[in-house]
Amino acid sequence: MGLDLNITIVGLGLIGGSYALALRELNPKKLYAVDIDEDTIKLGEERGIIDKGFLSPEIPLKESDLVIVCIYPKSIKKFIKDNMDNFKSGAVITDTVGIKKDFAQDINSILREDIDFIFGHPMAGREFTGLGYASKEIFKGANYIIIPTERNKKENIRLIENIAKDMGFKHIEKVSVEKHDEVIGFVSQLPHVIAVSLVNSDNLEVDTGKFTGDSYRDLTRIARINTKLWTELFIGNRKNLINHIERFEKNIADIKHALINEDTEALGNILNRASKKREEMS
């Protein structure tokens, strides 16, 4: 039993490499990768992470039933455009991009009719980059979001859904592009904004690491951020993100005012509300 598909992964970094490692377990017919870095391709081949790697996408794409694009959002549109004639007829493409609204519209406007792009978003990552940190474990028990568009075929959505399940994702949710970007602005982008702001607020003039407990470490782990990627994601989703920031600012201000007024009761109510909500989170 295996996955009766030729698969090409475009971009063999942390996420692409982790996809390759997870898909390996599903025994696809062929597992190819395209990358601009020759050393990365060599490493992928030597470690048996992929069957073969290519600097030029033409050959693997012409053979591939499924293409998983794991490069920076802005590079994807160009990649799809440049390779429009290289995709196999009936091919399914999917991605891992963190914001979808404009992106999906842009991609759909240039796609060949016989190709189906299923927009996907694995809620998994690491604070490091590159194939060296790739691991299939990052997907185990994680959430996966599918963002169906009108032109998607049902069987292709089902294919991506089944592969995600087999890769170890725990929950698979389907939402509109608008809802996706709103939700992601809150559960992913706002936490990164907060972690960065917390680290940048450190003016203690001590060796902070020698005073921290787990809480500061947990809250700032993601402040070790890929600036290029996240600047692009933040700016691309700025309307949602600004809304979320303003709601968060309001909640912070509520605590500050309770402290200024020494209002133990108001403070207790705020803490109880959060504690109950967090406890109930699935």
Added chain:
Amino acid sequence: MGLDLNITIVGLGLIGGSYALALRELNPKKLYAVDIDEDTIKLGEERGIIDKGFLSPEIPLKESDLVIVCIYPKSIKKFIKDNMDNFKSGAVITDTVGIKKDFAQDINSILREDIDFIFGHPMAGREFTGLGYASKEIFKGANYIIIPTERNKKENIRLIENIAKDMGFKHIEKVSVEKHDEVIGFVSQLPHVIAVSLVNSDNLEVDTGKFTGDSYRDLTRIARINTKLWTELFIGNRKNLINHIERFEKNIADIKHALINEDTEALGNILNRASKKREEMS
């Protein structure tokens, strides 16, 4: 080889219980506990976590060379006052309280001359309460802060320092009460304020847990908060905490304004600064 001391732990909850488990490994002469809950004492005795537990502190205190007080900050002053005649001459008392300035002053003002109170703060905890969650592992590799005061004897500070090392703490720092409260307001209290505010900002109308990645989970774990304890800590350190909140608000606002102005360069600089700072943290 063992620890040539009789030890009493006052309050056998998460922290007191974890202390007991960690101290067990150091083979003290006797390891006692005082708790107001009979079932907790029974559990501690049955599991061999302590040699003997007491509802009334008099007997164990009269025998104890070291007393570790692990009850709520406000209860400690009353406990010390009520038991002033019960402490053994030359006894060393230490605590685990999260704020020190007023607390240390209050305690020092009522202490018998022949007793030495070494103020300590283990930077370890869990988002659960009670002996059932106690574990000696929470101290392994953690930070420990000693807050010496003028009346402390050097050999007693050294005793507490050595015990902390033997319990598995990695770094032991000594700071003044003022610096302690300033630093703790930032590395511990501000993260709790942020986690609570983030959870309370959730207005998504989806099952949030099905969309989160690790970042949201990490940033909100501590929102499952012990309201009684943290309300006391926040209010008790409100001046420092308000300062930290305001600096954090400024950093959040800087990101918001970069987003409003679509200022990719400013945003990139903010992200780079945080990333570098976090990477350099020991």
